Amino acid sequence: MDAVRPVFYVSDGTGITAETIGHSLLTQFSGSRFQTDRLPFVDTPDRARDAANRIRAAGEAARTRPIVVTSCVDGSLTALVAESGALMLDVFAPFIEPLERELGEARQQRVGQAHGIVDFDTYHRRINAMNYALTHDDGISMNYDEADLILVGVSRAGKTPTCVYLALHHGIRAANYPLTPDDLEEERLPAKLRQHRNKLFGLTIDPIRLHQIRQERRANSRYAQLDTCKREVAQAEAMLRREGIEMLSTTHASIEEISSRVLEHLGINREMY
Amino acid sequence: MDAVRPVFYVSDGTGITAETIGHSLLTQFSGSRFQTDRLPFVDTPDRARDAANRIRAAGEAARTRPIVVTSCVDGSLTALVAESGALMLDVFAPFIEPLERELGEARQQRVGQAHGIVDFDTYHRRINAMNYALTHDDGISMNYDEADLILVGVSRAGKTPTCVYLALHHGIRAANYPLTPDDLEEERLPAKLRQHRNKLFGLTIDPIRLHQIRQERRANSRYAQLDTCKREVAQAEAMLRREGIEMLSTTHASIEEISSRVLEHLGINREMY
Incomplete structure (x- = not known):
């Protein structure tokens, strides 16, 4: 049996950039097993040395060379972390030189810019969008004039998490209308x-998935019965198809994928926070 | 005045990985201006050719060479996109060869793995954590035995978005207890x-920031008055300090940074979704 490989996401900021790309890379190597750890806010030489010691120790314990995915902007911190002996994957390094050449500008080595300090406007947009999602989650508050988009579907089809994700990451006001049995009878x-x-x-x-989800919520209720789920889904799909409304199955999709597809279909282009 | 540079995040999946690293890179070049666009689900030659045409047209319109940050796993799709003439930054390419050598394993070229199809368990964990956050958001439902962590602070200090973020991205059950004026008097x-x-x-x-936020919510209420905000914050900080509870100011921090610092302090290590 192969050793479990220790992987560290090291950053002078939150480490989200390093973890995002590191995770994407690791999913392409399914023959190996990984134990991942986040080391954020490594922004001083002392913290970099501490990180190096921790990484080295993990490698010794696992009897295998650790992998470090790092997004430290300050190269001297990265060099200190490299003393751990780990395989170093610097997520910015390969792209800086081509970008500097293309843009005719030297990069600025300020740390933690991507997910760090934020201006009040950005904060506001995210929070207001989230409050909007949380107060337009039930089909009762229906000030839809302000909505950027409205997700429609039967109860527990995945609308709420998608709305919250869109608010948090794109500042989008996403409302959510659950189709009730009455709505569905109306056709x-x-x-x-x-x-x-x-x-x-x-x-x-x-x-069947809907049945499982509803069972967890209200076990053995009429609401959760497989027959109810089958009928509601069939009615909802028929109605949406008849009305010409684009539809996506959430059964095997992540919240991120659902969100991406919704934005793409509605032609909404917003930067990601 | 320099041209605004068109930047495209191109992916065979959601494009989140490409956009995350691309955004981090661009923040290091503050002397340039960028117009960014997401082109997700570029997973067929036809879609890759469409993307290339769109990118080329954007460059011609802006009279400058576009930049493409791409995470397409299939190199033949990347090659088609490159026919746009853009500067191509492939976020995986530089790391595949060192990883293959280190792991003694060839990468698998399956698309959209990072934020694509999910197993039911992962979905469940995220959704249950989010439901938990939304139902433990008020200091009334207080089934804290199940909580992984509890955020404490005055109303509108940033607790709810942080709890929701932790649930969505780490599957963490984060409760949130707003300190009421009565709690604060208790000291x-x-x-x-x-x-x-x-x-x-x-x-x-x-x-002052709290006052601004509360004003938006309930303008000219006693709750929003600057004096009220000053008193509540001073009381809350004094109490938390006296009780030895770690505290962070959210004034200039992003939701991501707050979340990272909370997890780090409480020693919670969870992979990111």
């Missing part, structure tokens, strides 16, 4: 949604 | 929190 789009047709996106889900 | 930790001391982390905020 057409609820009146309050019709005037916002261009903001609508449907989420659907495999009825 | 000691509310009884219901004392038994969970090792899960507590305090968030504080500059009173």
